Amino acid sequence: MLNKIFPAPRLSLFLLVFWLLLQNSISSGLVVLGAVLALLIPLYTHRGRDFATKIHRPLKAVEYFLVLLVDIILSNFNIAAIILLPRRRIQPALFEYPLEITGEVPITVLASTISLTPGTITAEIRRDGRALLIHALNVADHEAMIQQIKTRYEMRLKEIFKC
Amino acid sequence: MLTIAVQIAFALFCLALLLNVWRLFHGPDLADRILALDTIYINSLALLILLGIWHHTTAYFEAALLIAMLGFIGTVAAAKFLLRGDIIE
Amino acid sequence: MxxxxxxxxxxxxxxxxIGAIFGLIGSVGLVRLPDFMARLHAPTKNTTLGVGGVILGSIVYFSASQQGLSLHELLIAIFLFLTAPISAHLLAKAGLHLELKRVSRTRDYRDRPEQYSDRD
Incomplete structure (x- = not known):
C-alpha cells in the first residue's frame, strides 16, 4: 500500500530539494507545495523508469564523490599544463577498457567519471556492452591507465552498487 | 578587490569567446563547429552569472539555467544529426 | 555590487x-590542440570547471551579501557537470563515425573497430 502511493522515496526527496533550491528560500507554503509535487511526479512517471538501482553502501558513495571532486581538479591542472606548455608533443591513444561491472547505471557513472577525470574521454561502448572505447589525450602506457581506472573508480563502484 | 576580480573575469571570458568564435569560423569540420558552439554557450553562461554579481541581482539566474538546458539539448541534437543525418527517427 | x-x-x-583562468585555458585548448578528438578534452574539462568556479564565487557573494544561504546557482553547476560528459560522448561518437582526421601520433589499440560502430 505504502509502495503504491510512495513508489520512489529517493526521487521524491530529490525533487523536494530541487524545488527548494530553485525557489532559493524555505517557507512553510513552499515546503508544502514542494512535498505535494514530490509525491505526485513520481506517481505519474515511475512506470517509465526501468533503471532502478540500489546503492548498497551510501558512505562509500559519498567517499567516491569526494575522490571524484579532487580528481576533477587535479586532472584540470594536468590538461591545463598540456595546453599551455609550448611544443610539448602529446601522445594521444584510442584504447579499449574491459568492463567488470554490469548494469546500466553503474556503467553510465563510470563512463561519466572517465570523461571528467584523467585526461580521457569515453567515446563508445562495445556492441556487447562489455568494454568501453576510450580516447586519451596524453598517455605513454595505456595498460597502466587501465589499471589506474580499474583500482581507483571501478572497484569502488563495484562495492557501492554490488554488481 | 571583488570589483577588479569581476572586471578581469569579464575580460578573460570575452577573450575566451573570441577564441571560440575563431574556431567556429575556421572549422575545419562540422564537429569542430558544434564543439565551438557548445563552448560558446558555456562561456556566455559564465558571463551572465558575472553580470548578476556585477548588478547584484539574481534575475539572471533563470536565464543562465535556461541557456544551460537549451544549449545542452542543442548540442545533443546537432551531434545526433552528424551521427544519423536525422534528429528524430 | x-x-x-x-x-x-x-x-x-x-x-x-581561478574560474575565469580555467575557462580561458579551455578555449585556448580549443584553438591550440591538433585534432578534433584532442580538442574535445579542453572544453569538457577546463571550461566546465571554470564555470563551476565562477558559480561557487557567485554563491559566496550572494550568501555573504544577503541574509542566509543562496544556493540556487548550485543547480546550474550540477547540471553542467552532469551534461558535460554526455555531450562529450556524443561528439566523440560523431567524430569516430565521420572518421575525422587524427594526428598521426595517435595510437589505435582497437582489436575489432567494427565492434564500436552502430552502422549495420
Missing part, C-alpha cells in the same frame, strides 16, 4: 579569478 566582509571578498575574488 555591495561591500562584503573581507574573508568573503577574498574568497569570492579568488574563486571567480
Amino acid at each position: 555591495e561591500t562584503l566582509p573581507a574573508w568573503a571578498e577574498w574568497l569570492a575574488s579568488a574563486l571567480i579569478l
Whole structure:
C-alpha cells in the first residue's frame, strides 16, 4: 500500500530539494507545495523508469564523490599544463577498457567519471556492452591507465552498487 | 578587490569567446563547429552569472539555467544529426 | 555590487579569478590542440570547471551579501557537470563515425573497430 502511493522515496526527496533550491528560500507554503509535487511526479512517471538501482553502501558513495571532486581538479591542472606548455608533443591513444561491472547505471557513472577525470574521454561502448572505447589525450602506457581506472573508480563502484 | 576580480573575469571570458568564435569560423569540420558552439554557450553562461554579481541581482539566474538546458539539448541534437543525418527517427 | 566582509571578498575574488583562468585555458585548448578528438578534452574539462568556479564565487557573494544561504546557482553547476560528459560522448561518437582526421601520433589499440560502430 505504502509502495503504491510512495513508489520512489529517493526521487521524491530529490525533487523536494530541487524545488527548494530553485525557489532559493524555505517557507512553510513552499515546503508544502514542494512535498505535494514530490509525491505526485513520481506517481505519474515511475512506470517509465526501468533503471532502478540500489546503492548498497551510501558512505562509500559519498567517499567516491569526494575522490571524484579532487580528481576533477587535479586532472584540470594536468590538461591545463598540456595546453599551455609550448611544443610539448602529446601522445594521444584510442584504447579499449574491459568492463567488470554490469548494469546500466553503474556503467553510465563510470563512463561519466572517465570523461571528467584523467585526461580521457569515453567515446563508445562495445556492441556487447562489455568494454568501453576510450580516447586519451596524453598517455605513454595505456595498460597502466587501465589499471589506474580499474583500482581507483571501478572497484569502488563495484562495492557501492554490488554488481 | 571583488570589483577588479569581476572586471578581469569579464575580460578573460570575452577573450575566451573570441577564441571560440575563431574556431567556429575556421572549422575545419562540422564537429569542430558544434564543439565551438557548445563552448560558446558555456562561456556566455559564465558571463551572465558575472553580470548578476556585477548588478547584484539574481534575475539572471533563470536565464543562465535556461541557456544551460537549451544549449545542452542543442548540442545533443546537432551531434545526433552528424551521427544519423536525422534528429528524430 | 555591495561591500562584503573581507574573508568573503577574498574568497569570492579568488574563486571567480581561478574560474575565469580555467575557462580561458579551455578555449585556448580549443584553438591550440591538433585534432578534433584532442580538442574535445579542453572544453569538457577546463571550461566546465571554470564555470563551476565562477558559480561557487557567485554563491559566496550572494550568501555573504544577503541574509542566509543562496544556493540556487548550485543547480546550474550540477547540471553542467552532469551534461558535460554526455555531450562529450556524443561528439566523440560523431567524430569516430565521420572518421575525422587524427594526428598521426595517435595510437589505435582497437582489436575489432567494427565492434564500436552502430552502422549495420
